[in-house]
Amino acid sequence: MESNARLKNIHYTSHENLPEQSPMLSENDMDKIIEEYFTKNDQLESMAKIGVGAFGTVIKVKDRNDNRIYALKITTSKGRSNECKILADLDHPCIVKYYNSRLYSDKWLVIQMGYCEMTLKLVIENKNAILKRHVGNKYIELFDYIISWQIYWEIVSVLRYLHHHAKVLHLDIKPSNILCDPNLSHGTLIKIADFGLSIKYEDISHTYTDKCKGSPGYMADENERGKYTPASDVFSFGQTMAHLFNVDMDLEYHIVDYEQPSLLKKQIHNMLD
Structure with missing residues (x-):
């Protein structure tokens, strides 16, 4: 369909399109945390940074086990567990799919969700x-x-x-x-x-x-x-x-x-x- 083709021509993976990094944590520091996480979790392959917010970063990843693409949100765990509890209870075709979440280094919450291109x-x-x-x-x-x-x-x-x-x-x-x-x-x-x-x-x-x-x-x-x-x-x-x-x-x-x-x-x- 032409509508699909038009949408697929635009990709949200360029750093030029990302919001500014939160002053709470420098981009270099966050990149180090991300690199460390993927070094210890080789099941997931990091493909692109697709979003940066005040509390963390969203990354496009590929699961080497099922070859599917997901979005991985790495965010501060302080006060953010509520997001997982709410997402886990929601079931609607127009709400992003929640798969799982895990705590990393006692202070980072990693949430695996469905991926969309933009x-x-x-x-x-x-x-x-x-x-x-x-x-x-x-x-x-x-x-x-x-x-x-x-x-x-x-x-x-x-x-x-x-x-x-x-x-x-x-x-x-x-x-x-x-x-x-x-x-x-x-x-x-x-x-x-x-x-x-x-x-x-x-x-x-x-x-x-x-x-x-x-x-x-x-x-x-x-x-x-x-x-x-x-x-x-x-x-x-x-x-x-x-x-x-x-x-x-x-x-x-x-x-x-x-x-x-x-x-x-x-x-x-x-x-x-």
């Missing part, structure tokens, strides 16, 4: 190449429209599942935490990842605290005061969709004809079937 952040930054959306163009092509709304509804389905079934707040919905799967595993385009800030309803304090969860630009005002509700995720979702759809008060979107309607019809059928 993030929604990278898709948004490369709309011209992936979605053929031109900067400044007031029109959105039908292909772009369908893909964007498919992503929209898949995230909605995850939030419904988290809030109504799993009773979990994600608290860090943003483009870099939404993985895009060009292989359409389970028939879905996206996988929600990074549950490091997530909290179960039963653990939510009903009073304001001094703990702040979320990312600047995507975090609701009440989060800054330590108050968390399902509306916190909805606000972050809205901010994310504003970036995806280029929401602007002066910008109107109109559907234009697609050059290959028969191919588009097949793509829509495959995605929504």
Whole structure:
């Protein structure tokens, strides 16, 4: 499918695309920890660094036993075990697959998860190449429209599942935490990842605290005061969709004809079937 080909042309493995390394630990120090880990665990082959955050690093790895590709998150173990507990209980086609976790050197938590080639952040930054959306163009092509709304509804389905079934707040919905799967595993385009800030309803304090969860630009005002509700995720979702759809008060979107309607019809059928 053409949609798969467009997505596969972009890879999130370049250091130029990575967020800045946290000042809590220098990149050289983290690289030494990673090298030491793979020296002692030769079952996994390190292929590429695909993400760097405030608490650790995500690496693309290959398991030499089954020849499958995984994502390995190496993060500080302090206060992060909750992420594994929450992930292990979740079962949704649009949530990243959790396989296992282990403690390394008493202070590093290693989490093995499903691998996706890119993030929604990278898709948004490369709309011209992936979605053929031109900067400044007031029109959105039908292909772009369908893909964007498919992503929209898949995230909605995850939030419904988290809030109504799993009773979990994600608290860090943003483009870099939404993985895009060009292989359409389970028939879905996206996988929600990074549950490091997530909290179960039963653990939510009903009073304001001094703990702040979320990312600047995507975090609701009440989060800054330590108050968390399902509306916190909805606000972050809205901010994310504003970036995806280029929401602007002066910008109107109109559907234009697609050059290959028969191919588009097949793509829509495959995605929504």
